[in-house]
Amino acid sequence: MREIAFLPATELLKLYRERELSPVEATEAALRQIELYNPRVNAYVLVDAEQALAQARESEERYRTGKSRGRLDGVPASIKDLFLTRGWPTLRGSRVIDPDQEWQEDAPVAARLREHGSVLLGKTTTPEYGWKGVTDSPLTGFTGNPWNPTRTAGGSSGGSAAAVALGMGPLSVGTDGGGSVRIPAALCGIVGLKPTYGRVPLWPASPFGTLAHAGPMASTVADAALMLNVLAEPDVRDWTSLPPDHVDYVDDLEGGIEGLRVAFSPDLGYVSVQPEVQEAVRAAVRVFEDMGAKVEQTDPGFGDPVEAFNVHWYSGAANALRAYSEKLREMMDPGLIEIADEGAEYSVSEYLEAVGRRSELAIHMGRFHAEYDLLLTPAMPIPAFEAGREVPAGSPHRRWTSWTPFTYPFNLTQQPAASVPCGFTSAGLPVGLQIVGAKYEDALVLRA
Structure with a gap:
C-alpha cells in the first residue's frame, strides 16, 4: 500500500490503462x-473517504469498459481550502x-x-485567508513539515505540500500570492509551480487581486505538467484569464535545455542565504551546465520590492476583512488583523505609487529576459524552522x-516560477x- 501511495500520477495512469x-x-x-x-502533520482539514472511494469505483468501471475520462481519471488529488468545492465547506482557515x-x-x-476524472480526497489546510508564508490558523492549528513535524511546512499551501510529500494523494492544487x-x-521537498498570472483561471476573484495565482503541486515535474494541462483550461468566470496557449506541457518536457541562456543569482544581490542552502543550489546549477545550458552568474538588478508588495498585500487583506465586525475580528488571526488595519490606512496615491513601482519591476524583468531565458535562484534562503511561528526564532522581523x-518579487511581475x-x-x-x-x-x- 505504501509503495502505491508514492507512485506519481503519470505512473498510476499507465498502470490503470x-x-x-x-x-x-x-x-x-x-x-x-x-x-x-495526518494526525502527525495536520495537512487535511477535511477528508471525504466515502466520496473518494465512490469516485474511485466509478473510475475503475470506466477503465473496465474502455471509457476512461479526461487526463486524470482515477488519480487521487486534494484541494487547498481556499477553493470552492461542491459539497464541501470552504472555511479558508477561519472561524x-x-x-x-x-x-x-x-x-x-x-x-x-x-471533469478529468480525478478522485477528490479532501481539502488541505491554509492560514486564515492564505495571508502568510506558514500554515497555521485559529481554526486548524499548525501544519508540520513531513520531514520533521516540529518544523513548519511553509505556506500558505502547506497542507497541500505536506500531503503530497507523505503520499496522501499525488496531486494537490494550491494558491500563490507571494510564494x-x-x-x-x-x-x-516537492515540485510547485506558480504559473503566469491568468494561466489558471480563478473564481471567485482573490481579495489579494492580481498577486494571486493558482498552481499545481506534485512529487514530479511531469505530474505538475500533467496537472497544468488540466488546470489551464478556460473558464468564463475569470475575465482576467489567458486564452489557451495550445501547449501540451507534458509533451514539451522532452525539449531539453541545451543552449538556453540561464542567469544564476545566488542572492538577488541583497539576500543572506544559509550556507547549506547555497551549497545545494550551486550543485543544482552545475547540472544545468552539464546538460548544455549556458549559465552565467549575474543578478537581475533590482532592489528588494517588499514595500511595494506590502502595499498590495496589506490592501488585499483589508479588502478581505472589510465586511467583518469588530466582534468577528476578535476571532481571527491577530497578524492578519494587523496587516489589514495597516492596509486600510493606505491612501489612493500611496497605492498607485506602489502600482507604478510594480510596473517598473515587471518592465525591468521583461528586459532581463530578452537576454536570459531563465533565472535560477534559491527558492528559500533558509530551511524549515520551528512550526507555529511566523518568523524564525531570534529574527528581528x-x-x-x-x-x-x-x-x-515574481508575484508582482506575474512571471512563471517553480x-x-x-x-x-x-539536518535532513x-x-x-x-x-x-x-x-x-x-x-x-x-x-x-
Whole structure:
C-alpha cells in the first residue's frame, strides 16, 4: 500500500490503462497514508473517504469498459481550502465562516479536476485567508513539515505540500500570492509551480487581486505538467484569464535545455542565504551546465520590492476583512488583523505609487529576459524552522516576507516560477531551487 501511495500520477495512469492497478487501490493507499500521517502533520482539514472511494469505483468501471475520462481519471488529488468545492465547506482557515450553508459551486480548479476524472480526497489546510508564508490558523492549528513535524511546512499551501510529500494523494492544487506554492514546495521537498498570472483561471476573484495565482503541486515535474494541462483550461468566470496557449506541457518536457541562456543569482544581490542552502543550489546549477545550458552568474538588478508588495498585500487583506465586525475580528488571526488595519490606512496615491513601482519591476524583468531565458535562484534562503511561528526564532522581523525574499518579487511581475527539490541540509530538511521564466513561458520553466 505504501509503495502505491508514492507512485506519481503519470505512473498510476499507465498502470490503470494496463489493468495492473485499480483506482480503488490507489485511493485506498492514499487514504491509508492520511490515516497514518495526518494526525502527525495536520495537512487535511477535511477528508471525504466515502466520496473518494465512490469516485474511485466509478473510475475503475470506466477503465473496465474502455471509457476512461479526461487526463486524470482515477488519480487521487486534494484541494487547498481556499477553493470552492461542491459539497464541501470552504472555511479558508477561519472561524468566522459558517460551514452550515449550501456549497454548490466548484471553483475552476475543482471543476477541471472533477471533469478529468480525478478522485477528490479532501481539502488541505491554509492560514486564515492564505495571508502568510506558514500554515497555521485559529481554526486548524499548525501544519508540520513531513520531514520533521516540529518544523513548519511553509505556506500558505502547506497542507497541500505536506500531503503530497507523505503520499496522501499525488496531486494537490494550491494558491500563490507571494510564494504560497513555492515556499512549502521548497520546505517539504516537492515540485510547485506558480504559473503566469491568468494561466489558471480563478473564481471567485482573490481579495489579494492580481498577486494571486493558482498552481499545481506534485512529487514530479511531469505530474505538475500533467496537472497544468488540466488546470489551464478556460473558464468564463475569470475575465482576467489567458486564452489557451495550445501547449501540451507534458509533451514539451522532452525539449531539453541545451543552449538556453540561464542567469544564476545566488542572492538577488541583497539576500543572506544559509550556507547549506547555497551549497545545494550551486550543485543544482552545475547540472544545468552539464546538460548544455549556458549559465552565467549575474543578478537581475533590482532592489528588494517588499514595500511595494506590502502595499498590495496589506490592501488585499483589508479588502478581505472589510465586511467583518469588530466582534468577528476578535476571532481571527491577530497578524492578519494587523496587516489589514495597516492596509486600510493606505491612501489612493500611496497605492498607485506602489502600482507604478510594480510596473517598473515587471518592465525591468521583461528586459532581463530578452537576454536570459531563465533565472535560477534559491527558492528559500533558509530551511524549515520551528512550526507555529511566523518568523524564525531570534529574527528581528515580524512578518513572513522577511524570510521569503526570492518568491514575492515574481508575484508582482506575474512571471512563471517553480520550486524543485535540489537536496537536503545536514539536518535532513529539503532545499528548493527556484526556476523563473519570462511571462507566458510556463512550458520552458517546466522543461528546465
